Amino acid sequence: MRSSAIIYPSFSLTPYIKYYWILKTDEIDPIKIQTIPSGCIHLVFHRGNNLSFDSKGSQPKNFIRGQLSTAGTLISQGDIDMIAIVFQPLGMIPFFTSSMNELYNRYIDVEDLEDAGLNNLKNFISEEVQTSVCIQQIESFLLKRLSAIDYNYKRIFSSIQLIVNEPEIDVESLAQNACLGYRHFKRVFTDLVGVSPKEYYRIIRFQRALYTLQNNPHIELTQLAYTCGYYDHSHLVKDFKAFSNCSPTQYLSTRIPYSTFFSKDCKLNLIKKR
Structure with a gap:
């Protein structure tokens, strides 16, 4: 059970x-x-x-x-x-x-x-x-x-909101929004989040793609790519291989798409038996 x-x-x-x-x-x-x-x-x-x-x-x-x-x-x-x-x-x-x-x-x-x-x-x-x-x-x-949060926390929180809500945004824009220099922003973001802003953006973009597939499993992959902020279909495939070890087509054939970031519940990402 x-x-x-x-x-x-x-x-x-x-x-x-x-x-x-x-x-x-x-x-x-x-x-x-x-x-x-x-x-x-x-x-x-x-x-x-x-x-x-x-x-x-x-x-x-x-x-x-x-x-x-x-x-x-x-x-x-x-x-x-x-x-x-x-x-x-x-x-x-x-x-x-x-x-x-x-x-x-x-x-x-x-x-x-x-x-x-x-x-x-x-x-x-x-x-x-x-x-x-x-x-x-x-x-x-x-x-x-529970301790007090400082202003850098609030700045990076705002940056994460932008990453989550805007499928296309660059690190320079995030740094400007946080009122920090580019290098200083990258250092503070990485220290507080645990990963660089560029990589975190890629992770959230990948999670957005999974959530889109979760809710619209029949979407064309080219449309999925543009909807989620990828340059093109090959860019989508590259990130899928980096984060799931398989292409989108292989992913869909071996498991049910599910986003642990955007979904309100939690399910196991089970690998189907072949």
């Missing part, structure tokens, strides 16, 4: 957390799940078995996953009981002091962090049976840590 649920945060945490994702499965047959760049950082607690990387060992038991730039494959072999905190693009900043760029393409084991409070939270979650109580404890932990 497999179950998945979304729990939305309290009002005070909504600016920082998209949702809590609960995943449980006791299925014996291996399930392959594709990970793709989503534009968000995750904090994950495994209460059952860990998910495994395809031929590369297992995820840490509890970890922070930074911004990803490439696709990967996870394998579930049953007894999964996972709680994931999916942060908004800048959502971790008010709770943790590390540069988000230090998390880039990494899964950081909670036990390796010198953070007594986070380790105490991890221990509580591993011992508590009720998921609802775990969520309450997570919220209490985060609310106690």
Whole structure:
């Protein structure tokens, strides 16, 4: 049996957390799940078995996953009981002091962090049976840590809104909107978001393409490219290969298009058995 649920945060945490994702499965047959760049950082607690990387060992038991730039494959072999905190693009900043760029393409084991409070939270979650109580404890932990945001945070927040709402925008325009010099803007953006503004724009554009396919699966790929801000069809194919390891046609033949960034719920990006 497999179950998945979304729990939305309290009002005070909504600016920082998209949702809590609960995943449980006791299925014996291996399930392959594709990970793709989503534009968000995750904090994950495994209460059952860990998910495994395809031929590369297992995820840490509890970890922070930074911004990803490439696709990967996870394998579930049953007894999964996972709680994931999916942060908004800048959502971790008010709770943790590390540069988000230090998390880039990494899964950081909670036990390796010198953070007594986070380790105490991890221990509580591993011992508590009720998921609802775990969520309450997570919220209490985060609310106690919530710190003031500075003006750079507000500037980069505005930049992310432009990236999300405008399919075509360049880094120079983003820097001007933030009232920062080009190089300074790139440095601040990368430090707060965890990836460069150019790459983040590419990730969100890719997520927009998935969301468009999700809602209009019969759209012509050339039209999809222009709708989502790509130069042409070959530009779309290039990004699909970079972020999902396959072309749009191959992607559609092996999985159902789904955007983890733009969708209001959360589903597994399952790889279809051939």
